[in-house]
Amino acid sequence: MWTMKRTFGLLSVASAAAFGAAPVALIVQSGCGTSATVTPTAGESDAGTSLPLDGSAGGALPCDVDAILAANCRQCHASSPQFGSPMPLVTLGDLRADAPSAPGRKVYELVTERIADDRRPMPEPPNRRLDVSERATLTAWVAAGAPAGAAVCAAKPIEPAKGVTCKPNLPIAPAAAWEMPASSGDEYACYGVELKPAAPTHVVGFAPRIDNASIVHHIVLFESDKAYSPTPIKCSAGGSLQWRMVSAWAPGGAGFELPPDVGFPLKTTGSTHYVVQMHYSNPQALPNQRDTSGFDLCTSTPRTYEADVLAFGTQELTIPPNRPTYASTCSITVPPQLAGLHLIASMPHMHKLGTSMTTELLSGGPAGAATDLGTTANFSFNTQAWLPITGASGVVTKANDVIRTRCAWNNATGDAVRFGEKTADEMCYSFTVYYPRVSAPLWSWAAPAAASTCRE
Ligand code: HEC
Numbered sequence: 001m002w003t004m005k006r007t008f009g010l011l012s013v014a015s016a017a018a019f020g021a022a023p024v025a026l027i028v029q030s031g032c033g034t035s036a037t038v039t040p041t042a043g044e045s046d047a048g049t050s051l052p053l054d055g056s057a058g059g060a061l062p063c064d065v066d067a068i069l070a071a072n073c074r075q076c077h078a079s080s081p082q083f084g085s086p087m088p089l090v091t092l093g094d095l096r097a098d099a100p101s102a103p104g105r106k107v108y109e110l111v112t113e114r115i116a117d118d119r120r121p122m123p124e125p126p127n128r129r130l131d132v133s134e135r136a137t138l139t140a141w142v143a144a145g146a147p148a149g150a151a152v153c154a155a156k157p158i159e160p161a162k163g164v165t166c167k168p169n170l171p172i173a174p175a176a177a178w179e180m181p182a183s184s185g186d187e188y189a190c191y192g193v194e195l196k197p198a199a200p201t202h203v204v205g206f207a208p209r210i211d212n213a214s215i216v217h218h219i220v221l222f223e224s225d226k227a228y229s230p231t232p233i234k235c236s237a238g239g240s241l242q243w244r245m246v247s248a249w250a251p252g253g254a255g256f257e258l259p260p261d262v263g264f265p266l267k268t269t270g271s272t273h274y275v276v277q278m279h280y281s282n283p284q285a286l287p288n289q290r291d292t293s294g295f296d297l298c299t300s301t302p303r304t305y306e307a308d309v310l311a312f313g314t315q316e317l318t319i320p321p322n323r324p325t326y327a328s329t330c331s332i333t334v335p336p337q338l339a340g341l342h343l344i345a346s347m348p349h350m351h352k353l354g355t356s357m358t359t360e361l362l363s364g365g366p367a368g369a370a371t372d373l374g375t376t377a378n379f380s381f382n383t384q385a386w387l388p389i390t391g392a393s394g395v396v397t398k399a400n401d402v403i404r405t406r407c408a409w410n411n412a413t414g415d416a417v418r419f420g421e422k423t424a425d426e427m428c429y430s431f432t433v434y435y436p437r438v439s440a441p442l443w444s445w446a447a448p449a450a451a452s453t454c455r456e
Contacts, residue, residue, distance in 0.1 A: 108146045180290070265437075322411070
């Protein structure tokens, strides 16, 4: 049963969040490697350059290697590294340099490791993994000692990521720029925006706006019960308690747009409180970095259906110590009053020990046919993304359907880890965009997770 009693008791501890998550469609590659400029300067080039370079690097990258790096890596590993990536992957010299995290080892050695690393893959999700032949090309080149190429390569532009088709008209931005300390590698900064539309309004699209790609790592947009500082401040620990994830972006993602008859309503009495949580990364300790990133929203007059976000999964978990492959499977049977919900996109959310998550709808009961409601096989705390459900056409719930979420973690520590909103705690939420909005008196977005029952 979808117990409202139990749910009620848990409303106050429902934490939407914590750090990290990203939206259904995203985009934005500002300044980062979308050009195919040919810059014949020795040892230095723009992202996307495909002309072999002579000189200090001791030759040029082979064309097949260069083409793979241009298409899959230089959105981030550009000549001026973007989105928290620690080094460029543009010239042969870049690949033969010492690895930033492992002095004494070469970047190219780590390249072969990371493209094959299912736990920490490169490219990072939500970007596509390299296919078998791309991996074979890079691995064979490294095995041969990372030799220079001979031919002049044809330029190959990087494909820009998808944006939103609606026209953004409502910027979500900080009152002042965030000043990134050169001395700190990672920071979480938060700022609030109050929205008080004069007339009934729906938000229908979210376009990430990346200001300073040198330090932006990922962005999460929450709705909060209270107003938050309009200028960016360090996010308070546990501050995301009761925040509900609305959208998010990670490099490689795009914007998120709702179906044509659906929108997120903004309040017309009082205001809707949004909080933007920025994850900044400054691995190269660049000085004087400022940022005003956020989202640009598309709004519309009210549409037929109101959308909302709910969470499947659980709020009760204890991961025993020293369990590298612990998993919990949590199920809820759809009660009649929650039949007819269109589930259109989902965002798996765990914390740093999370390794994989799957949510499925089992039609008519536990033995019914399964429809995927969002699977992330290689979960990463920093690169969560909205996943369209069945190609964005969505799934409609029926009474007695079972919704089952399986979360897996790697707890190598000697301590049990429990549910909680701090980064060191764990979560198992599959945030799901749905419509029409449920408005039962004791309903909360966390009710489906709170009312689920779990087994190992
Ligand atoms: C969406 C951005 C992005 C893309 C695309 C991307 N990377 Fe990365 N890469 C990062 C970030 C951020 C880090 C630092 C964090 C980490 O090590 O996971 C990193 C780290 C690395 C490292 C480790 C360096 C070290 O010293 O530890 C290697 C190797 C690497 N990337 C190779 C690649 C290759 C090869 C590709 C393409 C096939 C690629 N990356 C695509 C963002 C990206």
